Amino acid sequence: MFSTVLVANRGEIALRVARTCRELGLRTVAVHSTADRDSAVVRFADEAVQIGPPAARGSYLNIPAIVEAAQRTGAQAVHPGYGFLSEDPDFAEICEENGITFIGPSPEVMQQLGDKAAARTLMAQAGLPVLPGSTGALASSAEAKETAQQVGYPVILKAVAGGGGRGMAVVRSADGLVRAYNETRAHARAVFGDDRLYLERYVEDARHIEVQVICDRHGAAVHLGERDCSVQRRHQKLIEESPAPNLPDSLRTEMCEAAVRGAKAVGYAGAGTFEFVLAPSGEFYLMEINCRLQVEHPVTEMVTGIDIVREQILVAAGLPLSIRQSDVVVRGSSVECRINAENPARGFVPTPGPLTEFVTPGGPFVRVDTHAHPGWTIGPDYDSLLAKAVVWAPDRAQAVARMDRALSEFRIDGRGVRTTIDFLRRTLARPEFRSATHTTGLVDTMTAEPAPAAEPSPAPAPEGASGRAEEAPAGVS
Structure with a gap:
């Protein structure tokens, strides 16, 4: 096992990874842009290194700067989180060439599966259904x-x-x-x-179901059940849950086994996600494979009790999985909502600005993954994700009620800042969501309807802010 891990990311995921490292007794190094010098992970980590300007291409996508930071701080491993360089085979290969362990699959596997068209062919050969x-x-x-x-x-x-x-x-x-x-x-x-x-x-009226897998370098592979990610805007997820509701057990088993079969076919090692589209007929097809940690991994952790980041680190250290398939038991129901600094009434346009108030919910079985705090400025250079609210309950109805209560407790205010919280609560209240008969078209249906109340336009953004976030790096879903 290595002793120091550099977290090559920012925001809530960087802090989340650093926390598991701390629990494992590992020293952590945070890298940050000039815009993130006062971020939560910088304060939490054992050491922090500034790697570039706010623009991601000069900082969080700056491979030479990140590798140099790892070498300078004695980090033997790099955890890429999600987005940015998490699925970049060149980054993984450069880490290996410099004696740094990349916490993720091998560069060769990422190269194979990162080409979505080639991955379709590979998985079809492994017997997975493709569109x-x-x-x-x-x-x-x-x-x-x-x-x-x-x-x-x-x-x-x-x-x-x-x-x-x-x-x-x-x-x-x-x-x-x-x-x-x-x-x-x-x-x-x-x-x-x-x-x-x-x-x-293109499958109309479809559901988006994904299966979480973890594999080690000794041939073992397990799945951690599935997630329903059908609530999306512009193909980007807003609400995720596990287990997927109204999914026949036979179909659930078939999808999970297909994901494990696909992972073994390419010699996958680490955490990964097989994303499927489920047609109204009950047929399912592979969409893509994500060679990294997913934004929505907490719902799987909540229903299984398994720390996915911990398993990633153990696998990268060359250790066998600490779990077998028989150890994976899904209990209850978990729902996650992404709290974004966006204005749904204006097409989910980002709303950067300084936060004057940021209060998160609490109570039993409520988890909030966030990096935000009062005084933090939401800049225009990065993804608009502020927090992830995650709840667990014995069944789905209680989980949805708990999530609505948790969302009602958020207190977020700032100059020009709007959030998706009200929109998320309206989504949770929809009869098709409550009955779990919704599809990936739900948000389009909602946005086409008259707004319940006109939301005021945000105040002018801080000086120098464009009001538009730079395109997030490939891989965030």
């Missing part, structure tokens, strides 16, 4: 049009290097395909530096 679509990256809009005609409309175009809900476009007829192809390709080039696209059939 009808292109067999690889599309060579042209003409090929996209031909493939779409073969699989049938609607279809969805996706960036090969995509993630986090970005680089996608749903196309419902041949008339809009060429334009969507060109626009999505340009967006993928700008965000991911890779303009390759692939195409799949």
Whole structure:
């Protein structure tokens, strides 16, 4: 086991990782941009190193600066969290070349699965169901049009290097395909530096179900059950829960076993997530594989009692998993809500600004993962996530009621700052959510309806703030 871990991330996930390191008796190093010099993880860590300016490309995506910080502080391992460099095979390889353990899968596996089109082929060979679509990256809009005609409309175009809900476009007829192809390709080039696209059939009225797996370097692989992540806006998740409600046990078993089979097929080691789309017919198809910790991992931890970050660290140290499949027992129900500094009434536009008040809920079985505090300024350079509220209860109805109560206790105020809390509470109250009959189209339905009350426009952002967050790095979902 190594003695020092550098956390190559920021915000709530950096603090969450550092806490598990502390419990394991490991020394922690935080890296930070100039904008994050007073952040919670900087205060918590044993040592902190400033690595660059606020813009992520000069700091949290600055591989030489992060590796130098690890070498200077004696960190033998790096935990990438999620987003930023968490799924960058080049970063993992450079860490290895410099004698630093990357807490995650091998560069080779990340390279294989990071190419979404190639991953489809690999998983199909392993026997996992994949949606009808292109067999690889599309060579042209003409090929996209031909493939779409073969699989049938609607279809969805996706960036090969995509993630986090970005680089996608749903196309419902041949008339809009060429334009969507060109626009999505340009967006993928700008965000991911890779303009390759692939195409799949788009499933209407679907549910988004994902399976958490953990594998060690000795051939053991287990799943930790599944999560329902169907409440989304622009393909980005807002509410997640475990276990997935209204899912037949036979289907649950089939999906979980498929995920383990896929992980073993590529020699996966570490924590990973297999994301599936569940059609109204009951058929499920693999969408993608995320080679990292997920934002929504706490709901799985709440129902299983397993610290996923702890297992990641043990696996990276070369130790076998501390759990077997028979040890994984899902108890009760857990729900997570993402509290974002966004204005739902204005298309979820980010609302940066200084926080004057930030009070989180408490009570039995309530967990809040956050880095925010009064006096903290929400800047325009990063993702707008402020906190994750997570609750557990013996059953789903009690968990939803507990979440609504917890959300009502948040007190967040600041100049120009709006949050998604009211929108989340309205979502929890929807009859289709209460009955667990909702699909990935729920948020679109809600935003198309008249707003219950007009929300005032936010006050002007602090001087120098653009009011727009820089695109978060690929991989956040």
